[in-house]
Amino acid sequence: AAGVIQSPRHLIKEKRETATLKCYPIPRHDTVYWYQQGPGQDPQFLISFYEKMQSDKGSIPDRFSAQQFSDYHSELNMSSLELGDSALYFCASSYGTVTDTQYFGPGTRLTVL
Amino acid sequence: SQQGEEDPQALSIQEGENATMNCSYKTSINNLQWYRQNSGRGLVHLILIRSNEREKHSGRLRVTLDTSKKSSSLLITASRAADTASYFCATDNGTGANNLFFGTGTRLTVIP
Numbered sequence: 001a002a003g004v005i006q007s008p009r010h011l012i013k014e015k016r017e018t019a020t021l022k023c024y025p026i027p028r029h030d031t032v033y034w035y036q037q038g039p040g041q042d043p044q045f046l047i048s049f050y051e052k053m054q055s056d057k058g059s060i061p062d063r064f065s066a067q068q069f070s071d072y073h074s075e076l077n078m079s080s081l082e083l084g085d086s087a088l089y090f091c092a093s094s095y096g097t098v099t100d101t102q103y104f105g106p107g108t109r110l111t112v113l
Numbered sequence: 114s115q116q117g118e119e120d121p122q123a124l125s126i127q128e129g130e131n132a133t134m135n136c137s138y139k140t141s142i143n144n145l146q147w148y149r150q151n152s153g154r155g156l157v158h159l160i161l162i163r164s165n166e167r168e169k170h171s172g173r174l175r176v177t178l179d180t181s182k183k184s185s186s187l188l189i190t191a192s193r194a195a196d197t198a199s200y201f202c203a204t205d206n207g208t209g210a211n212n213l214f215f216g217t218g219t220r221l222t223v224i225p
Binding site for chain 2: 033035042043044045048056058088090092101102103104105106107109
């Protein structure tokens with residue numbers, strides 16, 4: 001069965017640079033979530049989209065923005081990168097607005113030097 | 114953690130033994146989910162239990178939920194070395210928003 005796809009899987013950036021992470025949800029899933037997991041930490045919710053509209057917002061810095069496109073894929077844009085942004089970034093998808101199982105992608109490991 | 118704590122933070126058992134992990138949360142919920150994560154890898158959904166359920170089974174997994182105590186437990190029976198991973202509980206916040214709040218996780222090591 002198709003899973004959530006994230007790209008790139010690994011990304012190395014310098015401080016103050018910009019990064020774009022991409023997420024392709026499971027086919028027919030219309031809701032996408034972004035989570036950030038720092039080293040040794042639990043995942044923290046950043047932002048979610050349902051039917052291309054932002055549906056909820058968590059602890060996402062103002063330097064980050066995200067959107068969901070017409071094909072339901074989502075991109076997380078991160079600007080003015082800081083060392084503390086180094087983390088695993090997970091995308092998850094689900095179907096509909098009813099709270100239900102979220103299927104996670106393999107994550108993008110971002111390293112900021 | 115935004116939601117709660119998991120207990121214990123680390124657990125080491127022999128292969129074949131049972132492993133029990135506990136999770137506490139703070140708000141009312143619609144459901145609680147357990148996820149597994151191998152080191153540095155993605156989160157794999159294990160089981161979901163709704164707020165009106167008290168116990169659920171899936172293979173070697175048994176999950177209980179006590180909404181009065183705002184706690185849940187995950188039991189893995191007849192553990193295998195391949196069960197070695199971190200286990201997280203995650204909840205919604207009962208408001209209808211779909212985002213998950215994760216516990217701090219239990220690192221399980223199963224010794225062959």
